[in-house]
Amino acid sequence: MGLLSDPSRRRALSQLITRLNTPLCIMSYIVGLAWFFGLSFQPFTLRTYISENAMGSTMVEEQFMHGDRALSYAREFAGFKKKMGGMPVAWLEKTMRTLGLEVYTQSFTRILPFPDETTERYMVKGTNVYGILRAPRAASTESLVLSVPCSEGDSNSQALGLMLALASYFRGQIYWAKDIIFLVNEYDLIGMEAWLEAYHNVNITGMKSSVMMGRAGAIQAAVSLEISSDVITSLDIAVEGLNGQLPNLDMVNLFSAFCQKNGLLCTIQGKLPRGDWDSFSTYLHSLETTMLMVLKQGSGRPQGDHGLFLRYHIEAITMRGINSFRQYKYDMSTIGKTLEGMFRKLNNLLERLHQSYFFYLLPSLSRFVSIGMYMPAFGCLILILVLKSLDLWMKLTKSESVEEDGVTDTEQESKPGNGILSLVAPVVICHATGLSLYYLPIMGQHLATEHFPVSESEAVVLTVIAIYVAGLALPHNTHRVLTGAGTERGWMMLKLISLLYLAVQLGCIVLINFSLGFLLAVTMVPVAAAVQPVGPRVLYAVLLIVVTPATTLFFSIFLYKELNEYPLSVLECWQLFLQAIAGGMLDHYLYGSIVFPFIAFFVYPCWLQLWNIVFWK
């Protein structure tokens, strides 16, 4: 504490902070950004490796060769599905039972808070079918899950066929020490949520579902499979789950290890791995992959059916078969072998996967960036807020003219207590706007559809945007009720509070969802540090609008499509933007994603406070 208790050193430190404040802030922003972009540079990243001992050595020899049987199951299933016009529950039950599984069904209903237009759902009624393969070598205390979503239309029947073929093959093997659950879930994520909630006997989201009859102990790991063609050219892996949660890195390693063993081409974010690292184009390639991961994780939306498992402490990934125009195609037997190998390895687990990393970014499948590497980038950005608020605090205490040593005369013009009281009104108004942004759209949707020619979901989205924009026009000089006129100290105090508030918010969210926190920090922090009611106010206002979370969302969608090599026009982007808002709200109400309430309750009010500062009089 010598540094802080010695007055002369304190003075030197505080002078450093006040005099060099702006250069220090700019420097730490540049360092933060550079650090982040450096993360994708291959020499700075680590190679992935399987750290779980039980999965270490490759002693598994895969023998699955029933690819054609998988295809025949798939065709049969597709036929029945077409005939039934939905999921053929009876056929599934019968087939699974003939394979020797314990078969159960679980029906569920869920009424969405407002109709989902992209998938045309409002009242969802469905059934999940699952069969349990009881392990011959252990009591049913642990299990693995292989799940296949039964989506609408033709897609995904091949995945189902492969699952059934695997089930029949697994049934004949004697080495299973964990039960295996083969799950077919209807209405993808909603069905998955219903199944998971019923399995763990909890009710978080207001789902109504039938009592679950069959269980198989604690689920250790899960794989979700999506294949929609008879042959594939590559397998893609999706890792990002609900709220940006990631599975243990060993799951990813397991996937890539077995893809390599079977010679399968595997991709992440749809990007192929590249061998050489010394060229600039390779760097750009892995930067694109990282950016895609950051954008997907930041959205907080599950990128596959596996995403909901993670909340229950179950490590899970989604594997997607891709069929593109490449020369070399792989058949079902190869994919089956890969899955067999993965399941046998998971079967060997002695405890839950915990050895490897849970916080990481993946520039490619064979390289990763751990939390210790990427956190400094965020730390540099947060440092700006800390520096700026220290500077403001010193200015505030100086104008109260108490020197940091305490030995100077006081000539107080206005009491600090008075200054704080006058800030209550703006802060409360900003938060009330945030609350209305969260509650009003859902509550007012029926009212809106009565009076305006819009559908419910349009009404919800438009109300959100309307409230969001209306927040800008709120009375900005409420602080004058108490003091009569805004003071220099007033806005400084408000800015100090807002900066600290923003820093705390970002600090908390970055631990839960790094990408979301980082995206918000990169955009909001520099402008938040810069705004003040003097100088180029119009410029500040424009900058603030550019960095508001809604605009960030808009640009993120644009960037995402750009990185996917699918450029958009502004109008299409706007359409997607509207869909993303509705989607974000549905994610919150259906699965418990925290992005929407986080923005509505915390980030948006904080941003409004900054807006208030610009228009301080």
Place this chain on the structure above:
Amino acid sequence: MAAPLVLALLVAVTVRAVLFRSSLADFISERVEVVSPLNSWKRVVEGLALLDLGVSPYSGDLFHETPLIIYLFHFLIDYAELVFMITDALTAVALYLAVQDFNKAMFQKQKLQLELNKYAPDTTELLLTPLDMYYIPLKVAVFYLLNPYTMLACVAKSTCAINNTILAFFILATVKGNAILSAIFLALATFQSLYPLTLFAPALLYLLQKEYIPVKLKSQNFWLYTSQYSVMYLGSLGVLVCLCFFLLHSWDFIPSVYSFILSVPDLTPNIGLFWYFFAEMFEHFSLFFVCVFQINVFFYTIPLAVKLKEHPMFLMFVQLAIICIFKSYPTVGDISLYMAFLPLWSHLCRFLRNIFIVSCVLVVCSLLFPVLWHLWIYAGSANSNFYYAITLSFNVGQILLVSDYFYAYLRREYHLTHGLYLRRKDGTEATLVLK
């Protein structure tokens, strides 16, 4: 002055009533930061159920409250929410009255010192003025009532709120100079949670000061008064213990409450320093380290009492904070009690050095507790080290807060006697350095 207090009470009760009715109440009452194995409401209900069945409530390993609490709620279980709101209000009122009285005493003392010319001439701006002191009692009450920590403890129905009430009454009785009531409330507080034992020293010093008895080891008066007070204290403690024995007809509660506090068998994570350390340690070292950890609470009393013997109220504040930091099962409710005293020392503001950083640290840590808990327990992606790191920095923040106030207090006293503008021998401006 009564009207603002009533208003504050109304606001506080309304907020609590709303929180009790909201869905947050269940969530809050499960938080490890708010309830500990000692004061969790769930366990009180469990103890009551056992008592109703005719089984000793201490027969399981769940209930660790004193028999007094269980008999209190035996009659009041249906009005539990009301009881907790009332105890909070009582605490605030007691603190209000105590601080009002203490302020008067402090002002008179200052007047006396001024008349005796004890203060250096250029220290007028350091002196307390009635205008500054006018709102302090109200601020103290508001700080207690509207402190989020207090609200959390109240909504979780943590019995810590009752302990705080007893302590507040003890402080009130001490400030009013009523030795017997002070001893009784101190005995009650000690009986409830053991650690207030260390408050014996500040209470005695305050009462001695009130009676104008100098603290001298050779003075007969001093020893007479001390023995009187200790007899009263030990007597009431004995009465309480016997009362509980006759209520339950067994001595079960002694090991179940006090050795539970002292030997720390329950290592559920909390905001204290014990759990992680003892979860990691080999069994055969734990006795030694339990002693080392527990000594911390009691150890600082003597040097602090020597240093602050002229300022027993400040000693009380520091001691409360030390108990809260080093006790075996701390909760945020304990913090709220000593934080309520912060406005009382607002005249030290100009000498506080790190208050901004320290308060930021405390706020950030309080918010990170639930986040890291979520990551550790629910998401499974973080582990106990993350949570303990925050616990550590929270406690370091508290220690810095207390030592900052301590330093500021000593510094003000120094300036009052030596003058505000210190000169070195060569005439340049001198500064005080704490090393």
